[in-house]
Amino acid sequence: MRLTFLGTGAATPSRTRNVTGLALQFDQRRALWLFDCGEGTQHQILRSPLRLSQLERVFITHLHGDHFFGLLGLLASRSLQEGSDSPVTLYGPAGLDEFMRCALSVSRMRLRYPFTVETVKPGKVYEDDEYAVTCAPLAHGIECYGYAVQEKERPGRFDPERAKALGVPPGPLFGRLKNGATITLPDGRAVDGRALTGPTRPGRRAVVCGDTYVTPNTVALARDADVLVHEATYLHEDKPLADRALHSTAAMAAQAARDANARALILTHISPRYESVTGSRLPELLAEAQALFPNTYLAQDFWAYDVSRRETSP
Amino acid sequence: MRLTFLGTGAATPSRTRNVTGLALQFDQRRALWLFDCGEGTQHQILRSPLRLSQLERVFITHLHGDHFFGLLGLLASRSLQEGSDSPVTLYGPAGLDEFMRCALSVSRMRLRYPFTVETVKPGKVYEDDEYAVTCAPLAHGIECYGYAVQEKERPGRFDPERAKALGVPPGPLFGRLKNGATITLPDGRAVDGRALTGPTRPGRRAVVCGDTYVTPNTVALARDADVLVHEATYLHEDKPLADRALHSTAAMAAQAARDANARALILTHISPRYESVTGSRLPELLAEAQALFPNTYLAQDFWAYDVSRRETSP
Numbered sequence: 162m163r164l165t166f167l168g169t170g171a172a173t174p175s176r177t178r179n180v181t182g183l184a185l186q187f188d189q190r191r192a193l194w195l196f197d198c199g200e201g202t203q204h205q206i207l208r209s210p211l212r213l214s215q216l217e218r219v220f221i222t223h224l225h226g227d228h229f230f231g232l233l234g235l236l237a238s239r240s241l242q243e244g245s246d247s248p249v250t251l252y253g254p255a256g257l258d259e260f261m262r263c264a265l266s267v268s269r270m271r272l273r274y275p276f277t278v279e280t281v282k283p284g285k286v287y288e289d290d291e292y293a294v295t296c297a298p299l300a301h302g303i304e305c306y307g308y309a310v311q312e313k314e315r316p317g318r319f320d321p322e323r324a325k326a327l328g329v330p331p332g333p334l335f336g337r338l339k340n341g342a343t344i345t346l347p348d349g350r351a352v353d354g355r356a357l358t359g360p361t362r363p364g365r366r367a368v369v370c371g372d373t374y375v376t377p378n379t380v381a382l383a384r385d386a387d388v389l390v391h392e393a394t395y396l397h398e399d400k401p402l403a404d405r406a407l408h409s410t411a412a413m414a415a416q417a418a419r420d421a422n423a424r425a426l427i428l429t430h431i432s433p434r435y436e437s438v439t440g441s442r443l444p445e446l447l448a449e450a451q452a453l454f455p456n457t458y459l460a461q462d463f464w465a466y467d468v469s470r471r472e473t474s475p
Numbered sequence: 476m477r478l479t480f481l482g483t484g485a486a487t488p489s490r491t492r493n494v495t496g497l498a499l500q501f502d503q504r505r506a507l508w509l510f511d512c513g514e515g516t517q518h519q520i521l522r523s524p525l526r527l528s529q530l531e532r533v534f535i536t537h538l539h540g541d542h543f544f545g546l547l548g549l550l551a552s553r554s555l556q557e558g559s560d561s562p563v564t565l566y567g568p569a570g571l572d573e574f575m576r577c578a579l580s581v582s583r584m585r586l587r588y589p590f591t592v593e594t595v596k597p598g599k600v601y602e603d604d605e606y607a608v609t610c611a612p613l614a615h616g617i618e619c620y621g622y623a624v625q626e627k628e629r630p631g632r633f634d635p636e637r638a639k640a641l642g643v644p645p646g647p648l649f650g651r652l653k654n655g656a657t658i659t660l661p662d663g664r665a666v667d668g669r670a671l672t673g674p675t676r677p678g679r680r681a682v683v684c685g686d687t688y689v690t691p692n693t694v695a696l697a698r699d700a701d702v703l704v705h706e707a708t709y710l711h712e713d714k715p716l717a718d719r720a721l722h723s724t725a726a727m728a729a730q731a732a733r734d735a736n737a738r739a740l741i742l743t744h745i746s747p748r749y750e751s752v753t754g755s756r757l758p759e760l761l762a763e764a765q766a767l768f769p770n771t772y773l774a775q776d777f778w779a780y781d782v783s784r785r786e787t788s789p
Contacts, residue, residue, distance in 0.1 A: 173552040174518050180548070200548035201515050204488050226551045226582045230544075234494070234514035237540045238487040256581040263577040267570040268540045269617060303583060 162187060162312070162365055162468040164390065166429060166460040167195075167205040171394045171408075172227050174201060175433040178462055180227035183369060183390065183429070184211050185310065190291075192217040196308060196369040196390075202231035203238050209463060213238065214245040218287065220294070221253030222371025223305035229257070233264050240272045248275035252287065252294075254304040255280050281306060291364075297382040299373035302407045306371055307382045312364025316341065319358050327352055365468050368423075372430060374407040375417070383421035387468050390460075391417060392430035396446055411446045415453035424471070426450065429460040476501060476626070476679055476782040478704065480743060480774040481519040485708045485722075486541050488515060489747040492776055494541035497683060497704065497743070498525050499624065504605075506531040510622060510683040510704075516545035517552050523777055527552065528559040532601065534608070535567030536685025537619035543571070547578050554586045562589035566601065566608075568618040569594050595620060605678075611696040613687035616721045620685055621696045626678025630655065633672050641666055679782050682737075686744060688721040689731070697735035701782050704774075705731060706744035710760055725760045729767035738785070740764065743774040 163186045170178030180199030184206075186192070193215040195202070206213055216239060221229050232251070239245045249272075251257065258278040264270070279286070283306075287294040291313055296306040319339040325331065329352060334344050338354035345351050368383040369390045383389040394408035403410050409417075411428055418426035428450055435442040443459060450457040458466065477500045484492030494513030498520075500506070507529040509516070520527055530553060535543050546565070553559045563586075565571065572592040578584070593600070597620075601608040605627055610620040633653040639645065643666060648658050652668035659665050682700040684693055686708070697703040708722035717724050723731075725742055732740035742764055749756040757773060764771040772780065 173555055174521060174548075176521060179518075200545065201518050204493075204515050204518070207488060207490060224582050226547055226578075226584060229582075230548045230551070231514065233540055234488075234544045237544070241487055260577060260581045263574060264540075267574045268538050268543075270540060 162310070162367055163465055164367065164388070164427070164468065165209060165211060165465045166427075166462060167202050167209065168197075168199050169429045169431060169460045169462055169464075171392075171430045171432045173433065174199075175436065177436055178431065178433070179205055180231075181430060182231065184209075185367065186211075187292075191215050194310075195219040197222055197228040197371070198231040198235055199227045200230040200234075203235040205462065206235075214242055214247075216245075216249055217247065219249065219251045219253075220281075220286075220296075220306075220308045220369075221251065221257055222299075222307070222369070223301060223303050224254055224256050224260070225303065225372065228371065229253070229260075232261070233268070233270075236272060236276070237268075237270055240270070240274065246274050248277070250287075251276070251278045252281050252296075253278070254306065256304075295382075297378040299371055299378060300376040300407060301372045301374065305373060307368060307373070307379060308370075309366060309368045309382050309386070311366050314361045314364055317359035317361050319354075324352070324357050327357075363471070365470060367468050372408055374403065374409060375413055379417045380420045383417065383423050386421060386423045387471065388425045388427060388466065389418050389421065389423040390427045390429060393428035393446060393450065393459075394430055394432045396435065396442065397449055411450040412453060415450035415457060418454045418457070423454075424456065425466075426454050426457040427460050427466060428457060431459075476624070476681055477779055478681065478702070478741070478782065479523060479525060479779045480741075480776060481516050481523065481525075482511075482513050483743045483745060483774045483776055483778075485706075485744045485746045487747065488513075489750065491750055492745065492747070493519055494545075495744060496545065498523075499681065499683075500525075505529050508624075509533040511536055511542040511685070512545040512549055513541045514544040514548075517549040519776065520549075528556055528561075530559075530563055531561065533563065533565045533567075534595075534600075534610075534620075534622045534683075535565065535571055536613075536621070536683070537615060537617050538568055538570050538574070539617065539686065542685065543567070543574075546575070547582070547584075550586060550590070551582075551584055554584070554588065560588050562591070564601075565590070565592045566595050566610075567592070568620065570618075609696075611692040613685055613692060614690040614721060615686045615688065619687060621682060621687070621693060622684075623680060623682045623696050623700070625680050628675045628678055631673035631675050633668075638666070638671050641671075677785070679784060681782050686722055688717065688723060689727055693731045694734045697731065697737050700735060700737045701785065702739045702741060702780065703732050703735065703737040704741045704743060707742035707760060707764065707773075708744055708746045710749065710756065711763055725764040726767060729764035729771060732768045732771070737768075738770065739780075740768050740771040741774050741780060742771060745773070 167182035168179035182202035391414040393411040481496035482493035496516035705728040
């Protein structure tokens with residue numbers, strides 16, 4: 162799983178950060194998922210190695226403009242691309258379907274690929290053989306969600322040495338044992354594959370939160386997550402601004418990651434006030450979070466983060 | 476009057492051209508008018524010397540996404556800027572008001588400045604002391620307009636030498652004569668200011684067309700215009716594409732400028748097909764138009780064009 166940050170600024174685009182957009186790619190499948198899609202997300206994709214043709218799902222956290230005004234142009238441009246015929250599903254709060262219906266109708270846009278809008282509610286929003294996506298409501302004064310992408314458990318590791326010691330000849334029988342089957346050897350002994358594999362291995366969990374103030378829902382959603390992407394609009398010295406607009410400071414984001422026992426925290430949705438011609442206060446913002454949660458990163462536009470697997474004991 | 480091209484590509488943004496957006500500034504007033512506002516127009520303004528705080532009017536030619544999907548983010552960002560309190564009026568085809576209402580409602584956007592949407596019909600859409608804006612329907616398969624900005628006639632040039640010869644002392648009396656007043660000299664003679672000024676001087680006319688196929692309305696709107704901004708999506712060798720999608724080739728745009736007796740033609744809305752990694756065919760596109768209408772320019776993003784006054788005979 163790889164996250165690519167397409168927009169990491171708050172509220173309005175700046176010269177260094179676009180408004181919110183985040184791409185997720187997978188190890189084995191050629192699919193692109195987006196989390197939020199602020200204006201100019203298609204422009205950022207154009208300047209990245211990502212391909213709009215692979216777009217499969219877009220999860221919208223909330224309906225503030227800087228998180229979804231880029232949807233219309235992105236979907237329209239994809240419809241004009243050769244070979245972009247695969248379906249796209251949009252997930253988001255109530256009102257998103259109405260917005261899309263209105264915009265498609267007024268602009269007489271007929272998307273050439275199957276297109277669906279699903280209104281989400283807290284709980285499971287998507288599931289396939291390998292991944293499940295759930296969402297939880299956050300605290301932002303408007304219906305707003307965090308999304309957790311949970312990779313499913315994978316079977317335990319198969320121990321070929323033990324199989325050989327039992328007299329199983331390497332070859333096709335190994336494959337059946339790996340899948341947990343019971344085989345019968347030429348001498349009549351039965352060998353149970355499940356006894357030759359270790360414990361099932363947990364899948365990775367990536368959690369992407371929309372704009373939010375402190376809420377226990379963030380902590381619950383990000384419990385033991387491999388990575389938590391959390392907004393950090395303000396420095397903690399500006400906490401009154403965060404209180405007023407229901408945003409988070411870097412320290413608040415770090416506290417959530419710490420309480421959730423997450424493995425890594427990525428800060429995004431940074432207020433443009435901290436990057437001016439006179440200098441940047443972003444090192445302070447990062448340090449403030451790292452003081453509470455050392456494994457914190459500060460996202461930049463076009464920065465990619467690989468969600469590695471946990472090291473498992475042999 | 477100065478035109479600044481913010482987006483000069485057709486349909487989708489490319490690495491070199493954004494989707495349509497065009498700014499108009501004035502000699503004497505600090506006002507910014509926009510013609511169309513494709514996605515990313517606010518990003519282009521951010522990278523230009525233009526100021527969103529000066530935005531006064533936006534004229535939308537038609538409701539294809541690449542001409543208006545940037546409105547929402549642009550208006551939202553302006554609302555977050557200090558000192559952007561002056562009113563903004565939006566002009567465009569039926570449906571624009573519905574789109575804005577829907578988007579403002581769904582995103583709970585409350586603009587901090589007075590904001591109005593006016594649905595245009597062929598004819599006059601705006602007028603003040605110095606300028607009038609009229610629009611005419613074009614041929615694009617969807618309600619689509621060209622806008623003509625007509626500077627009003629200015630009084631004729633005042634001839635100070637003739638005034639002096641009549642014995643008028645230079646000073647405040649000159650000002651009154653310039654304004655066409657009749658003054659009485661100390662010796663009792665009356666001097667009529669109108670006799671000391673030349674013929675009224677015509678104002679400049681800038682015409683900005685939306686996407687269109689050939690139509691006599693373009694020619695009528697652009698009659699004697701100082702500048703005609705016209706789409707040239709295709710080379711004439713691709714005319715079948717223009718016929719199908721109701722666009723123009725460079726030759727068709729040049730013919731319109733020629734028929735209208737315009738002074739200058741600026742080509743924009745260029746298909747990305749002519750600029751690829753293997754080379755550019757834009758010199759051909761420009762040459763094709765110049766063969767019919769020599770005073771043709773090919774717009775680029777961020778290029779500015781000053782609409783000069785006609786030289787008048789002394």
